Structure formats: structure tokens, C-alpha cells
Amino acid sequence: MSACKRLLYVVKHRSLWAQVRRNVTTWSPVGAAFNAKPHRRLDLFEKNGLFGVPELSCPAGFQAAAKTALKNTQRLVEKACSSPPGAETVECFDQLSDGLCKVADLADFIKVAHPDPAFREAAEKTCVDIGTVVEKLNTNVELCKSLKNLLDNPNIVAQLDPDTRRVAELFMFDFEISGIHLDDKLRKEAVGLHVKLLDLNNEFLVGSHMPNRIARSAIPEHLHLHFASEGSFIQVGGLHADSPDDLVREIAYRIYLYPNADLMNCLEELLKCRHKLAKLVGYESYGHRALKGTMAKTPGQCISLTANDFKMMRDMKKKLNPHSEYLLYLFLCSGLSSALYRYNIEPSLYSPYFSLGACMEGLNNLFSQLYGVSLMSEHPSAGEVWSEDVRKLAVVHETEGLLGYIYCDFFHRSDKPHQDCHFTIRGGRWCQETSQYQLPVVVLMLSLPHPSKSAPTLLTPGMMENLFHEMGHAMHSMLGRTRYQHVTGTRCSTDFAEVPSILMEYFATDYRVISQFARHYETGQIFYAVLDQIYHSKPHNRSTTDILKDMQQKFYGLPYTPNTAWQLRFSHLIGYGAKYYSYLMSRAVASMVWKQCFVQDPLNRDMGERYRREMLAHGGAKEPMLMVEGMLQRRPTIEDFVDALVSELNPNFETFIMDSES
Numbered sequence: 001m002s003a004c005k006r007l008l009y010v011v012k013h014r015s016l017w018a019q020v021r022r023n024v025t026t027w028s029p030v031g032a033a034f035n036a037k038p039h040r041r042l043d044l045f046e047k048n049g050l051f052g053v054p055e056l057s058c059p060a061g062f063q064a065a066a067k068t069a070l071k072n073t074q075r076l077v078e079k080a081c082s083s084p085p086g087a088e089t090v091e092c093f094d095q096l097s098d099g100l101c102k103v104a105d106l107a108d109f110i111k112v113a114h115p116d117p118a119f120r121e122a123a124e125k126t127c128v129d130i131g132t133v134v135e136k137l138n139t140n141v142e143l144c145k146s147l148k149n150l151l152d153n154p155n156i157v158a159q160l161d162p163d164t165r166r167v168a169e170l171f172m173f174d175f176e177i178s179g180i181h182l183d184d185k186l187r188k189e190a191v192g193l194h195v196k197l198l199d200l201n202n203e204f205l206v207g208s209h210m211p212n213r214i215a216r217s218a219i220p221e222h223l224h225l226h227f228a229s230e231g232s233f234i235q236v237g238g239l240h241a242d243s244p245d246d247l248v249r250e251i252a253y254r255i256y257l258y259p260n261a262d263l264m265n266c267l268e269e270l271l272k273c274r275h276k277l278a279k280l281v282g283y284e285s286y287g288h289r290a291l292k293g294t295m296a297k298t299p300g301q302c303i304s305l306t307a308n309d310f311k312m313m314r315d316m317k318k319k320l321n322p323h324s325e326y327l328l329y330l331f332l333c334s335g336l337s338s339a340l341y342r343y344n345i346e347p348s349l350y351s352p353y354f355s356l357g358a359c360m361e362g363l364n365n366l367f368s369q370l371y372g373v374s375l376m377s378e379h380p381s382a383g384e385v386w387s388e389d390v391r392k393l394a395v396v397h398e399t400e401g402l403l404g405y406i407y408c409d410f411f412h413r414s415d416k417p418h419q420d421c422h423f424t425i426r427g428g429r430w431c432q433e434t435s436q437y438q439l440p441v442v443v444l445m446l447s448l449p450h451p452s453k454s455a456p457t458l459l460t461p462g463m464m465e466n467l468f469h470e471m472g473h474a475m476h477s478m479l480g481r482t483r484y485q486h487v488t489g490t491r492c493s494t495d496f497a498e499v500p501s502i503l504m505e506y507f508a509t510d511y512r513v514i515s516q517f518a519r520h521y522e523t524g525q526i527f528y529a530v531l532d533q534i535y536h537s538k539p540h541n542r543s544t545t546d547i548l549k550d551m552q553q554k555f556y557g558l559p560y561t562p563n564t565a566w567q568l569r570f571s572h573l574i575g576y577g578a579k580y581y582s583y584l585m586s587r588a589v590a591s592m593v594w595k596q597c598f599v600q601d602p603l604n605r606d607m608g609e610r611y612r613r614e615m616l617a618h619g620g621a622k623e624p625m626l627m628v629e630g631m632l633q634r635r636p637t638i639e640d641f642v643d644a645l646v647s648e649l650n651p652n653f654e655t656f657i658m659d660s661e662s
């Protein structure tokens with residue numbers, strides 16, 4: 001009797017232990033860090049500054065940091081102007097740029113992300129102050145002359161290494177587009193327009209992310225829970241495109257896109273101002289100015305998309321939707337969202353397999369297999385982060401050691417922009433002063449739901465794809481090892497910048513990658529159950545055109561909805577201004593790289609190493625086309641680009657699934 005009782009006791013405890021083990025220890029530290037609710041901090045008394053910058057422990061610190069940076073600027077300008085032309089000149093320019101960027105980039109992020117308005121205001125003021133100084137430097141004739149003396153001397157130029165030469169040319173380009181060649185009066189006018197644009201850009205960016213409000217009573221009560229509420233109002237901060245409920249999506253669409261008159265004026269003013277500036281510095285339009293220096297307009301390189309190629313793409317686009325340029329962009333963004341979504345499987349079935357922790361663990365596994373790099377969760381010190389739920393990751397290479405830091409600001413806050421984004425806080429560069437590499441620091445911003453007491457944050461395929469996309473940008477920053485910060489990580493030609501992130505979307509939708517980490521947060525089961533559903537739920541006898549029609553119906557079947565203004569939510573207008581085609585170029589390159597290098601074996605280390613060596617390591621220090629050529633080990637033709645894009649516009653889902661099976 002007593003033995004029996006004891007046995008029962010042991011069994012009970014074992015099952016309890018097994019249960020605890022399943023829920024807690026089956027995650028790696030990274031997975032666990034992202035699935036747990038944040039702990040209350042106990043060390044609130046020691047006060048460090050944001051990102052470990054000592055001055056930034058209070059809003060007034062921004063002014064102090066800016067003041068120090070500006071003092072150094074003066075010293076470096078004098079140094080650049082007085083030293084003889086040589087590699088030193090470029091080094092000096094890069095230090096100058098680094099000093100200003102370190103403060104301005106950090107402030108650029110804090111002004112949109114900090115929950116405390118006093119911090120946001122101080123940061124915004126700093127952005128404008130430093131932006132104004134930068135515009136003045138870009139029209140500083142003496143400074144420009146020091147660089148011109150270098151570039152005009154063929155003997156000196158011949159001695160520069162390729163990176164240094166390219167960076168020198170890029171700095172010269174900044175002078176040119178700022179109107180350095182103009183007379184005093186016109187140059188002042190150009191600076192004035194630049195400064196005005198800084199304000200307008202900022203106003204538009206902030207406005208484009210603002211939620212719209214509507215009285216609670218205007219919305220059916222059972223739908224209230226889908227939106228954030230604010231007193232007697234409902235706040236709509238996004239399109240809710242992932243919601244399975246048609247009505248929720250429709251309400252979100254109509255309210256979120258309802259035009260705001262002030263913002264409309266701001267956009268018009270901004271476009272006028274950009275045009276005026278482009279004309280002033282000698283371009284036909286802002287578009288012409290923006291295209292200079294990208295893949296499509298690089299001297300000596302093969303790629304120039306001709307009118308005919310664009311016509312082909314445009315025809316394709318018109319077939320999809322005759323109404324709007326922007327919708328093509330949307331189509332491209334969402335066109336590859338995961339197979340699960342495509343086949344209309346109820347999100348509650350698969351979401352438990354994609355807890356945030358599982359996805360982070362998946363990314364960690366992927367990066368360690370491809371690059372020998374691990375993501376290590378670190379505990380930030382007090383004051384280092386702007387919100388308690390921000391996680392800090394150290395990115396560590398198996399032989400090279402620490403590569404940089406990624407701060408993950410992943411969770412929704414009411415005053416945070418509803419936009420997934422990668423911010424460079426500090427660029428990588430080789431520091432001559434300290435003989436050490438200045439480690440890159442970035443922030444990834446998402447707007448995911450918080451974990452609850454009973455469940456971690458569960459991601460829809462759309463959210464997961466965005467997480468992978470943004471991590472693609474972050475790894476571009478982390479894996480780069482450029483000598484100059486002016487070309488660090490994502491600071492490359494805009495038509496190359498989206499290649500690493502779009503490529504990650506392919507990984508996010510590949511069964512061999514997903515099956516490595518997708519498991520139920522409660523049971524630890526593998527993803528096969530859901531995959532099984534995809535294979536069996538879909539009538540395979542339908543043509544791809546029919547599926548495409550469905551997609552169109554789902555995403556674009558509706559004609560323009562009265563009283564909506566999608567363009568006001570198109571914040572890429574600011575960052576990309578007239579470089580919209582860049583996105584197409586990036587997608588074409590990512591597609592070629594995926595199909596040629598990774599589709600056979602997405603976890604191949606040799607390919608991962610080649611990808612890092614040929615593409616990620618260089619930031620903007622190498623011509624994009626040379627990087628693509630190095631990766632593909634051949635020079636792609638214009639036809640390759642067009643084919644890649646057309647195949648993206650007409651995705652063949654059966655092929656995709658079959659590829660994934662092999």
C-alpha cells in the first residue's frame with residue numbers, strides 16, 4: 001500500500017516536471033527571452049543614458065550631445081581643409097559624418113519611438129539642428145575644395161584603394177546634389193529649401209503614422225475589441241490586413257485611410273519644395289536627382305532598364321489594377337506572404353506554432369547555419385532602453401566575436417508608429433583612433449501584440465514575414481565590415497538596400513526553414529499538422545491564373561473606395577522619394593539570388609558565406625552590380641531582371657510548394 005502510494009506520488013511529480021520542462025526549458029535562451037513577459041526592473045536607481053550614451057539620461061542631454069558633436073565637427077572641418085589631399089582627407093570626412101550621424105540617427109529614432117514627449121521633443125529639435133548643419137556643410141565651398149583637390153589629382157586617386165575612392169566620390173555627390181556649384185544667393189536658397197524639407201518630411205512621417213479616431217458608437221459593438229480604444233473613441237492605427245474578418249478590414253481601410261486635410265497640404269507642399277530644389281541644383285525633376293548614383297544609373301555598369309522593359313512591367317501592372325501606382329507596391333509587398341495565408345487557413349490553427357520566441361529561435365538557427373552567427377539575449381542596463389519591453393540582442397560570430405547589437409522594440413505601444421522599421425543608430429567603421437572596429441547598433445521596430453499571462457505573442461504569417469524582412473536589414477548592418485561608416489550596412493544604393501530584407505522573406509516562406517522552428521508553444525509539436533492541411537486543403541486542379549484572380553479579388557478587387565487616401569499612409573514617399581522603382585530592382589535581385597543560390601538548400605553554409613562575402617559585407621562601399629555579379633558568379637542581363645520581376649508578379653504556387661518538398 002505504501003509502495004503504491006509512493007509510486008503514484010512519483011508519477012504525479014514526473015508528469016508535472018515534464019509539463020514544466022516543456023513550457024520552460026525547451027526554448028533556447030533567445031526563444032525564451034521573447035516568449036516571456038518582461039520582468040519588473042529592480043535597478044531603477046542607477047541611471048545610464050539611452051543606448052549607453054551617458055549624456056542621454058534626460059531630455060536635456062540631447063543638446064549636450066549635439067553641442068559636443070558640433071564642436072568636433074568644427075575641428076574636423078578645419079583639419080580636412082588644411083591637410084594635403086590623400087586617403088586622410090576621406091578618413092577625415094568619414095569621421096565628420098560619423099560624429100554627426102551618431103547623434104542625428106539616434107535622435108531620429110528617439111523622436112518617433114520614445115514614450116516620453118519631453119524626450120521626443122528634445123530629439124526632434126536635435127534632428128533639425130544637426131540637419132541644418134549638415135546642409136550647410138554640404139554647401140561649404142572650402143570643404144568641397146579639399147575633396148575636389150583629391151579627386152582632381154589622378155596620381156593621388158590612383159593610389160587610393162577602391163573603397164576609399166568610392167566613398168570620396170559619394171561625398172562629392174552629396175555636395176553636387178546640394179548645389180555646391182551655385183552662386184552664393186542660390187546656394188543659400190538651396191540650404192533654405194533643404195531645411196524646410198526636413199520639417200515637411202518630419203511632419204509627413206509623423207502624420208502618416210498617426211491613428212485616425214472614430215466615435216465608438218459608429219462601429220458595431222462586437223468589433224470594438226479589434227481596435228484600441230481611447231475614451232469614447234476607437235483608434236484605428238493600421239489596415240488590419242491580417243484580420244480574417246472582412247468587416248474589420250473594411251472598417252480599418254475606410255477609417256485609417258480617411259484623408260486628413262493638413263496632411264494633404266503638407267504632402268503637396270513637400271512635393272513642390274522637392275521639385276523646386278531639384279530644378280535649382282540643375283536636375284530636370286526630383287526623380288532625375290534621386291536616381292543618380294543607383295544601380296540603374298551607374299556609369300560603366302550594364303543595367304539600365306529601358307523604356308520597353310518598363311512598358312512590359314507597366315502593362316502587367318495595369319492588368320492587376322488600373323487605378324494606382326502604389327497598389328503595385330502593396331502587391332509586391334504582400335504577394336509572397338506565406339502559403340498559409342494564401343490558402344485561407346484559419347489563423348488560430350497555425351498561429352500557436354509561430355510564437356515570437358519560436359520565430360526568434362528559428363532566426364537564430366538560420367543565422368548560425370548560414371553565417372556561424374548567434375543571437376544572444378542581453379539584459380540592458382537601466383536607462384539604456386526607452387521602454388521596459390525592449391529586448392537587446394548581442395550578435396556574436398563563432399570566430400570573429402561580437403559583431404554588433406540589435407535592440408528589438410517589438411511590442412505595440414499606443415503612441416508608437418504602426419510601421420515596421422529598421423533604424424541605424426550607430427554605423428560600423430574602422431576606428432583609426434582606437435584601432436578597433438566601431439560596432440554597429442540598430443533598432444528593429446515592429447508593432448506586435450504583447451504576450452499575455454497564459455500565452456506568448458503569436459504571429460500571423462504576415463507578421464512573421466515582416467519580422468524576417470526587418471531581421472534581413474539588421475543582419476545587413478551586423479555582417480557588414482566596411483572601413484567607412486558613410487557606407488555602413490544599409491547605407492548603400494537604395495535599389496540594393498531591400499535585397500537582403502526581401503531575400504529573408506523567401507526564407508520565411510520556405511518549408512525547410514519553417515519546419516526547423518515552428519512548434520506549438522504549449523505542446524512543442526512540430527509544424528507538420530499544419531503543413532498537412534495546406535497540401536490537402538487546396539484544389540490542385542486550378543490554374544495559377546485563377547489563383548491570381550482570387551488574389552486580385554481579395555487584395556484589389558474593389559474599385560477605389562470613396563473618402564480614402566492611401567497615399568497619405570505611404571510613408572516610403574519620404575525615404576524613397578521618387579526611388580520607388582528601387583523596390584522593384586531589389587525584388588528582382590533578391591528573387592535571382594534566392595532561385596540561383598538558396599532554393600536548392602536554404603541552409604547551406606557555403607552559400608551563406610558567399611552571400612556575406614559578396615553582398616552583405618560591403619554596405620555601400622561597392623557598386624551594387626558588382627556585388628550581384630559576385631554572388632551569382634555571372635553578370636545578369638536586362639532580360640534576367642525583367643524575367644525575375646515578371647515571375648514575381650505571377651507567382652506559380654504549385655511550383656513553390658513542390659520546390660519546397662524536394
Ligand SMILES: [Zn+2]
Pocket residue numbers: 469473498501
Ligand atoms: Zn525593408
